[in-house]
Each structure stands twice: as C-alpha cells, then as structure tokens.
Amino acid sequence: xxxxxxxxxxxxxxxxxxxxxxxxxxxxxxxxxxxxxxxxxxxxxxxxxxxxxxxxxxxxxxxxxxxxxxxxxxxxxxxxxxxxxxxxxxxxxxxxxxxxxxxxxxxxxxxxxxxxxxxxxxxxxxxxxxxxxxxxxxxxxxxxxxxxxxxxxxxxxxxxxxxxxxxxxxxxxxxxxxxxxxxxxxxxxxxxxxxxxxxxxxxxxxxxxxxxxxxxxxxxxxxxxxxxxxxxxxxxxxxxxxxxxxxxxxxxxxxxxxxxxxxxxxxxxxxxxxxxxxxxxxxxxxxxxxxxxxxxxxxxxxxxxxxxxxxxxxxxxxxxxxxxxxxxxxxxxxxxxxxxxxxxxxxxxxxxxxxxxxxxxxxxxxxxxxxxxxxxxxxxxxxxxxxxxxxxxxxxxxxxxxxxxxxxxxxxxxxxxxxxxxxxxxxxxxxxxxxxxxxxxxxxxxxxxxxxxxxxxxxxxxxxxxxxxxxxxxxxxxxxxxxxxxxxxxxxxxxxxxxxxxxxxxxx
Amino acid sequence: xxxxxxxxxxxxxxxxxxxxxxxxxxxxxxxxxxxxxxxxxxxxxxxxxxxxxxxxxxxxxxxxxxxxxxxxxxxxxxxxxxxxxxxxxxxxxxxxxxxxxxxxxxxxxxxxxxxxxxxxxxxxxxxxxxxxxxxxxxxxxxxxxxxxxxxxxxxxxxxxxxxxxxxxxxxxxxxxxxxxxxxxxxxxxxxxxxxxxxxxxxxxxxxxxxxxxxxxxxxxxxxxxxxxxxxxxxxxxxxxxxxxxxxxxxxxxxxxxxxxxxxxxxxxxxxxxxxxxxxxxxxxxxxxxxxxxxxxxxxxxxxxxxxxxxxxxxx
Numbered sequence: 001x002x003x004x005x006x007x008x009x010x011x012x013x014x015x016x017x018x019x020x021x022x023x024x025x026x027x028x029x030x031x032x033x034x035x036x037x038x039x040x041x042x043x044x045x046x047x048x049x050x051x052x053x054x055x056x057x058x059x060x061x062x063x064x065x066x067x068x069x070x071x072x073x074x075x076x077x078x079x080x081x082x083x084x085x086x087x088x089x090x091x092x093x094x095x096x097x098x099x100x101x102x103x104x105x106x107x108x109x110x111x112x113x114x115x116x117x118x119x120x121x122x123x124x125x126x127x128x129x130x131x132x133x134x135x136x137x138x139x140x141x142x143x144x145x146x147x148x149x150x151x152x153x154x155x156x157x158x159x160x161x162x163x164x165x166x167x168x169x170x171x172x173x174x175x176x177x178x179x180x181x182x183x184x185x186x187x188x189x190x191x192x193x194x195x196x197x198x199x200x201x202x203x204x205x206x207x208x209x210x211x212x213x214x215x216x217x218x219x220x221x222x223x224x225x226x227x228x229x230x231x232x233x234x235x236x237x238x239x240x241x242x243x244x245x246x247x248x249x250x251x252x253x254x255x256x257x258x259x260x261x262x263x264x265x266x267x268x269x270x271x272x273x274x275x276x277x278x279x280x281x282x283x284x285x286x287x288x289x290x291x292x293x294x295x296x297x298x299x300x301x302x303x304x305x306x307x308x309x310x311x312x313x314x315x316x317x318x319x320x321x322x323x324x325x326x327x328x329x330x331x332x333x334x335x336x337x338x339x340x341x342x343x344x345x346x347x348x349x350x351x352x353x354x355x356x357x358x359x360x361x362x363x364x365x366x367x368x369x370x371x372x373x374x375x376x377x378x379x380x381x382x383x384x385x386x387x388x389x390x391x392x393x394x395x396x397x398x399x400x401x402x403x404x405x406x407x408x409x410x411x412x413x414x415x416x417x418x419x420x421x422x423x424x425x426x427x428x429x430x431x432x433x434x435x436x437x438x439x440x441x442x443x444x445x446x447x448x449x450x451x452x453x454x455x456x457x458x459x460x461x462x463x464x465x466x467x468x469x470x471x472x473x474x475x476x477x478x479x480x481x482x483x484x485x486x487x488x489x490x491x492x493x494x495x496x497x498x499x500x501x502x503x504x505x506x507x508x
Numbered sequence: 509x510x511x512x513x514x515x516x517x518x519x520x521x522x523x524x525x526x527x528x529x530x531x532x533x534x535x536x537x538x539x540x541x542x543x544x545x546x547x548x549x550x551x552x553x554x555x556x557x558x559x560x561x562x563x564x565x566x567x568x569x570x571x572x573x574x575x576x577x578x579x580x581x582x583x584x585x586x587x588x589x590x591x592x593x594x595x596x597x598x599x600x601x602x603x604x605x606x607x608x609x610x611x612x613x614x615x616x617x618x619x620x621x622x623x624x625x626x627x628x629x630x631x632x633x634x635x636x637x638x639x640x641x642x643x644x645x646x647x648x649x650x651x652x653x654x655x656x657x658x659x660x661x662x663x664x665x666x667x668x669x670x671x672x673x674x675x676x677x678x679x680x681x682x683x684x685x686x687x688x689x690x691x692x693x694x695x696x697x698x699x700x701x702x703x704x705x706x707x708x709x710x711x712x713x714x715x716x717x718x719x720x721x722x723x724x725x726x727x728x729x730x731x732x733x734x735x736x737x738x739x740x741x742x743x744x745x746x747x748x749x750x751x752x753x754x755x756x757x758x759x760x761x762x763x764x765x766x767x768x769x770x771x772x773x774x775x776x777x778x779x780x781x782x783x784x785x786x787x788x789x790x791x792x793x794x795x796x797x798x799x800x801x802x803x804x805x806x807x808x809x810x811x812x813x814x815x816x817x818x819x820x821x822x823x
Contacts (some may be wrong), residue, residue, distance in 0.1 A: 494519075
C-alpha cells in the first residue's frame, strides 16, 4: 500500500495539474471561469450525409440561415475533408455550396454556425409586399365536401379575428384542436397538416409562406427541421408555430430556410439527408467563438473541436464525475446506504433529462409497480438471468403504459420516461425485491430512500449552470475530482451516521 | 438512539468504523485471493477437515443435477440432516430435516414433506437460486447440529452461535448470537437477533443488545442474560484461533456452535465480520486490534495466543 504521505503528494499534484491546466486554458483561449447568464449562445451543426456517384464531380448546396429575427449569426464554418466550400446569394437567399471533383461512397459534410439569442435584433423591414408565391405542394385539390369543411373553418376563424395575424392565430387554434380530437379527419386525413393550413390561409387571402425552422433545445442530436408558417403583416414577417397558436412560445424557433426554397440540392450523388445537433452555452459569444475555432495549443485539445453532435454527448458525459463524487461523499463520509453503487448517478442523469418532479414520480411509480410484479415472479422460481430478463420486459411495458397514460391525460412524460436506464431500473427492482425478502420492507425503504436522496443531491449539483460550464469547458478540472476521490477513498474516520449508530457509547 | 455522539468520544472509546475496518484491516490483512476459502462453505469444510477442526459432519455433496437422482438412495438410513447451498448468504436456502415419518420427511417446523420437495430444493440450490451472485452452486448435506441444552432458555428456534473476531490469530472479541421471534429464527443482529457480548477472558456475559438497544431478558423466553456462561471457553477460543492458520486471513469472524454430543464446532467463517459486536460488548475493537498489531513475537500455537490474550490486562 502506498503510504499516506505519498498519497497526499500524489493528490496534491493531480489537483495542481488540473487547476494549472484550467488556468492556462483560461489565459490562452479566453474562456471565462464564470458563465454569463444573460446571453444564450448556441452552437448549431448541420450534418449532411449522402452517397456519391462514382466518377462524377459532386456539388451540393444547402440553404443557410441569414438575417433571422431574434438571433444573430456570429460565426460559421464548414468541416469537410477535400471539399471546396463557399457561400453565395441566390435570389436573396443565402446558400452554401460544397464541391469536389471526385468522391466515392458515403460522404459526410458539416456546417457549424454560432448563433446568439438577441431579442433586440429586429427583423428587416421589407418595403415592397412580396407576391404570394404558390408552390406545387400547396396546390391541393379539394373535393366538394372538403371545400365546404374548409369554408366553415375559415368563417369560424374570421368571426373571431380582426386582422391577418389574429385570423392566423384563430385558424391555427381551430385546426390544432381539430387534430388533437381527431375530428378534422376530412381535411387532415388526406393531406399534410401544414399544407392544409397553408392552403386555408391562401384561400383566405393571407400573405404567408411556409418556412423551415430548427427548434432550439440544449444537447439535442439528430434533429430535423420543422415547417412553420410565416405571415406578412405590417411590413414584416411574423412567425407562427403551426401546432401552437401562442406566439410567445415561438422564440425557440430558429428559422433555417425561408419561403419555399429547397433545403438541399445535390448533383453527382443521392440519398442526401440533413441532421441537426446543437448545444447551448452561457458565455460571451466572442470568447466562445475563439474557443471553437482556436487552432493553437489548448484549442487543439478542446472538446470544442469536436463536431457538435459529439459535443452535446460530452456535455452530459462530463457531468458524470461530479455525480460520482457526490455518491462517494454520501456513502463514505455520511454513510448513506444506497442500492447499487452508482445507481443514484444514473437516476440523477435521468432527472437531468426529465424534470425533477416528473423524474421522481416516474421512478417511484415504476419501482413500486415493478416490486409488486416481481413478487409474483418469485413464485415461479426462475433463475436469476431469466428473472432479470423478464423484469426488463415488464419495465418496458410499464414505461410504454405510463407514456400512453401520460399522453392521454395530456402530460408529455413519454419522451422523458424513455431516458430512464431500463436495465438499471430492472436491476434495482430485482435487488430491492431480494432485499425485501431477506431483510424486510424497512431496509428497502432505507436503501431506496438513500438512493433517491443521493440522486436528488447529485441532480442538484449537476444541473447547476456554473458546474456544467466548468465541467464542459475545463475538462481538466476532473483531475481535481479524481484527487478528491482518492482522498475520500483513504478516509478511515467515522461516517456521520456511525456517530448515531454507536451513540450508546456516550455512557462509556 | 437518534442522538449523535461526538467523533472524539467515539475515538476515545476505540470504536472501529466501517471505513477504518475496510481500509486498515480487511484490505490490509485479508488477501483477496483467500476470500473464496470462506465464501464457499464446502471449501471451508474440507479445509477444516484437513486441519482437524471440528465441523458438522459432511454426509453428501450434490454437485450436478444427475446426482439428484441418487439422492433418495444416499439419504437412506439418515433421519436428520441439513441441506445448505455452499455459497448461500445470511442463512438463505437452508433446509432442516429433523426426522422421518414413513416415506415423508419432517421439517424443523414440524411440516411433512415428500422426497420430491427435498429434491426440488436441491435442484434450486444447484441452479443458484440462493447464491448471492446467481451462479451455479453446490448443495451440501450435513448432520444436524443439536444445540447444547444450555441455551434452551435463550433461543427462539434456530441454534445459537458464538461469533469470535480473530485478528492475526488472536481472539479479540466475542459475542453470543441468539435468534428471536423478530429475527425469524436467524442469528443476524441486523435482522433482530440478540447479541450478548462475551468476556473474551472468562466466557461470561457482559451485556446484551437487540436492535441496537440494551436488553436484559430474552424477548421471547424472558430469561435474564446475567447467568450466561459458555463452558469450555478456552477450547472454543483455540478452535476459533486455529482458523487463522487454516485460511491465512488476518481479520476474520469465526462462527462456532456448541453441539450436544460433539461440543464446539466451526459453522462458518466470515472475511468481513460486522461491527455490531462492539455494541454488544460495550467496548471498541480498535484498542485491542492496535495492541495485537504491536506484537512482534510469533506464536505458532493457537493455544499460546489464547493464553497471551488471557494474560493481557486491558482486554
């Protein structure tokens, strides 16, 4: 065993190395230690995949965002080996074009942009009202019954509104409600939702267009663009979410391509798809840009160099050490009993994806139902592996059921429940049920409660903006975490709860 | 309970904490590769036989499923026995047969079961139903321990056992564990069994605890613990201490039972013995452990080590 002295020296140097590297990075890359809460900076990345045809020059153009109300575009970059890249304007729209003389097989191109939410950034005023463009897609031919239904809808919306904007809002409300109740089958069954809306607006003579927008949400991968409606009024375009009439909630829509311009055009290849990833950062845009595009020293060893897709993954992954630190602290220094060593961290990660309350509720309900069903399984005398496998199936069914119930009741729990690590959950149920049989319900409550307590604490720390900022931008600080872990691992003093366990010794 | 005690008072009392036990004693004195010797009861048993340490007699080992078919034949002529999983924990999966009635077997509770049920139990053990890791296991069939009538008044079902902490071959602390109605006949303290601290020098009761609180009478039989005294104490300690040579584990807990006919017998060994023994004894382990650590002279004979402890003043 290494002596305590050597251990202290080792941990001291580890911590020192971590702090020193962080300081150097701060000096060089200018990343601030404290995040600024006032501005959200988004790194958005478009990833284009396609298959190149052999022996032909490839050229691909992607519609790019420009002049977006409420956002400022700070920096853009394309990462694509061997390709030439340039941007150009086409009929007032910005496009990026990649070209290469020869390419083979699967190709991947990246376009990275840094955008800052800036509500002061006012949309440009268009002097001349645009001509209402009609697209081939919009030309849905309605049959007689559909026309009548459409006229009725328009009349309803017209009665409740005063101008084009309020009219659009009312119309969206009606159509959205119709879809929710499955009543609009006549119109919505045959045609796309947004197309129907657009056609209705055209019939009412409202100047509008269908654009593609990106819904900004932190640490998301593999997202696609959603169609939104823009209405021209008071010499500017106003954005409407076709699913939600309330304009205030639209601020997280980032317009990627406006009007009916095609998103992607490809010659010399096929099967082109575009996926979007994004991460949110709280730091001054200029410094962030520097960090992202720094070509020297620390810049090369920075998470920021990775594609956004990987970055958003690391944003969560780099929080794990903090969660582990909390678990170790609670177990070794406080003496809280948890079921499964690092299960609390995984639960905390799940809470990060859901909200705390929903996460707790889901977890408790899932485990409770699981325990009841598991007690039924005991009677079958199954072997361990088969038993766990059965529980996994049960858990999946329960998750599906809860999602369904949530959906019917109007809560959006579905997405969040799926983030719960199903295998871990199954093991938890198995462990707790064995514990119940061997030690009784009290022990189950102690350990279950302990796990949840640690999970909530870990969640509390991990969701803190400053902690997230430090972990992500200064990964070397994890050396300090390691140093602390080593120190705690060699702590031979009493645990806090042992002071209560042995409290009888007061009299001795 | 409910109140906290200052860590300094605790330190002064020499209480061994969980972290200290794990780092300074278990991982320092117990080589990990030796753990299987005590985690597998069959290995412990065979090893004990080699070292001449008394254990309940091994009647038969069922290793494979096809052995189960011969079981009926093998059990012929044996009226009472216990079936145990070799890698079970906490008394799980133990079936006690105390007699026969015609074709049927009588369980300790008095219930009659047929041979099929015995065979099914063995099959479950083989499949690993009771083993902690869920791996395949082996079933041990051994003679039944008949508890010394001495403890008749102090136990609710189950056989009382004596836990002795042996550190580097020296006996450090002892406790008698008595099952209660609360503990469901099991002898584990955290399950509600009574722990009676036993004076390491004399074998007499010091103090008794249940659920971490002091008790003076057995909750079910209402007998006072004052008069408890273990006969043949020295021999019992020598038996426990010889487990050090047998396993090589520096810090271990030996569980010993007193049989009516055969006297002291080793039931099982534990490489991670719990800390509650300190509460039962109203005494911390740490001081005694440190005393033992100071010893430089090697004593190869367990008897010498027991005598060393007997002569020690502050034990």
